[in-house]
Amino acid sequence: MPPVPTTRGPQGPSTVDKLKMGAMMGGTVGVIIGFIFGTVNIFRYGAGQNGIMRTLGQYMLGSGATFGFFMSIGSVIRSDASPIAVEAFARAQRRPFIMPSQSSTYRPRSQ
Numbered sequence: 001m002p003p004v005p006t007t008r009g010p011q012g013p014s015t016v017d018k019l020k021m022g023a024m025m026g027g028t029v030g031v032i033i034g035f036i037f038g039t040v041n042i043f044r045y046g047a048g049q050n051g052i053m054r055t056l057g058q059y060m061l062g063s064g065a066t067f068g069f070f071m072s073i074g075s076v077i078r079s080d081a082s083p084i085a086v087e088a089f090a091r092a093q094r095r096p097f098i099m100p101s102q103s104s105t106y107r108p109r110s111q
Helices: 015-045 052-079 083-093
Strands: none
Touching: 015 052
């Protein structure tokens, strides 16, 4: 088993990872909403010539793709950070610099 690669500090998910995560979350929500909306429409208006499963699948697929697309774009835009914020986060994550305490008995010599 290869060793774990070392990194310089705590790193979050990349932009592509955020894009995929947003697409998965949006797609999941979209499929659920499409199922609910499609079921209600099938009960109200009937399935039509395509049948129940195909009509319901079309609602679920269309809603899932739409929600997933917009959620993935939104998650990437939301995660875009300025270089100042990134630097401040990196500074906050490093170890504190502790200075040694000075003795009260130490006094510099006067000449």
